[in-house]
Amino acid sequence: MAPVVETLIERGFTVHAINPKQxxxxxxxxxxxxxxxxxxDAGVMASAMRTDPRCFRPLAAADPVVIELREWSRIAEGLGAERNRLTNRMREQLWRYFPALLELENDLGAE
Known part of the structure; x- marks a missing residue:
């Protein structure tokens, strides 16, 4: 969930989700x-909430463990992307200045 949604739920507001196609x-x-x-759109959603509440899905606060796991997952994904970026950058620099070294090692991103 987005930080704004989480904050609203924490403060006691009822928050609903709706499919964009709906x-x-x-x-x-x-x-x-x-x-x-x-x-x-605000008026349409208010009217729809009044007349068709079954089409909206109420959101609940996520378990703190799930929130922490999502954050760790985002961090791991970001670090993986940064590792790939730096590996590609190193490969490019070696290709420019010392291409013979690239023949020795195939996978520069290997541990």
Whole structure:
């Protein structure tokens, strides 16, 4: 969940999720132009919440362990991407200045 959503839930607000395609169908009730307009969309969502609450999924606060696991997962993903970026950068530099070394080692990213 986004930090804003988590903060709202922590403060006691009821937060619901809706599929964007459902939002498009709700918007068709009011106008067939299909143009997105924030103020109109707010009214459409409020009306839909009043008339069709079953279409909205209430969100609940996630378990703190799950939140921590997601954060660790994001960190690991970021570090992996940075490792790949630095490996490619090192390969490029070696190719420019000392290409013979690239013949000795095939996988520069290996441990």
């Amino acid at each position: 939002m498009d169908r709700f918007r068709d009730r009011f106008t067939l132009a299909g143009a997105k307009d924030d103020s109109r």
